[in-house]
Amino acid sequence: MPPHTETPEAGTFAWALDLYISGNEKWAKYADGTRAARSAIFARYRKTQGARPVKTITGEVVERALYAKGGHGAVNEYKALKPVFEHLRRLGFIRKNPLVGIELDKPKIKGFPVADAEDIEAFQKRWPVGTRERLIFDLGLYTGAARADLAKLGRKNIKGDLLVYERQKSGIIARVPLTDELRAAINRTPDIAPAFILTSAGKPFKATSLGNEFGDAAREAGMASRLHGLRKAFCIYWAENDATTHQIAAMAGHMSLSEVERYTRAADRERMVKLLVGVA
Numbered sequence: 001m002p003p004h005t006e007t008p009e010a011g012t013f014a015w016a017l018d019l020y021i022s023g024n025e026k027w028a029k030y031a032d033g034t035r036a037a038r039s040a041i042f043a044r045y046r047k048t049q050g051a052r053p054v055k056t057i058t059g060e061v062v063e064r065a066l067y068a069k070g071g072h073g074a075v076n077e078y079k080a081l082k083p084v085f086e087h088l089r090r091l092g093f094i095r096k097n098p099l100v101g102i103e104l105d106k107p108k109i110k111g112f113p114v115a116d117a118e119d120i121e122a123f124q125k126r127w128p129v130g131t132r133e134r135l136i137f138d139l140g141l142y143t144g145a146a147r148a149d150l151a152k153l154g155r156k157n158i159k160g161d162l163l164v165y166e167r168q169k170s171g172i173i174a175r176v177p178l179t180d181e182l183r184a185a186i187n188r189t190p191d192i193a194p195a196f197i198l199t200s201a202g203k204p205f206k207a208t209s210l211g212n213e214f215g216d217a218a219r220e221a222g223m224a225s226r227l228h229g230l231r232k233a234f235c236i237y238w239a240e241n242d243a244t245t246h247q248i249a250a251m252a253g254h255m256s257l258s259e260v261e262r263y264t265r266a267a268d269r270e271r272m273v274k275l276l277v278g279v280a
Helices: 013-023 025-029 032-049 059-069 071-091 117-126 132-143 180-186 207-220 227-240 245-252 257-264 269-276
Strands: 162-166 173-177
Touching (some): 117 132, 132 227, 227 245
Antiparallel strands (some): 162 173
């Protein structure tokens, strides 16, 4: 959030935002992406509601505003605003958190398109081994890592027969076995480098830039899914190799058990696994 030139008047919503951001322990521990997204929400509210006394903000007022907005935007704003008022309540500035008890209409979740056998085959055909696009694909596929984590992975994360890293989003430790396929991908990276995947300038990618780089390559290959979609193939690979749901969740870094089970119920698992190990 950009710096403010004026100190907000005590008791206003802008004051409450500053109080929360400067003094809430959970806020300080959020991932950078979460803080950035919520800071953008706070900036909009600061502009339109900053001078409003917090004691005049009731549950009815907030619910009407969120209902009018609707969809994922309303859900995101609810998640951002609720802890602000909870911070005020716990400090004794308000008696009740006005967002407690508000029920939102859950938007339909389409989720990320997932990589199926056709996607994998198309990408492998368009981007052969030796291209940076293929390296991103292979490392994403065989680690199951989200883009924020994939951008930072390097030889420093190799611990014996495992690739070990802390997920940026959850802080959970992911432990991925170094399979022959993953080792082969790593062997195509520089021995001495801050990360496996480097830009043309020899520097690690930012998470967003890495996602964009892969997205462009995926579109050119006619592939609908993006980096997140490779997690399905990662789960299927391990399901076919007799890993339990709990083991797959641990390797994927705290993916929910229900999500793992949903990903591994695929009709074309045999063909996909053959593509992954290069025997199709």
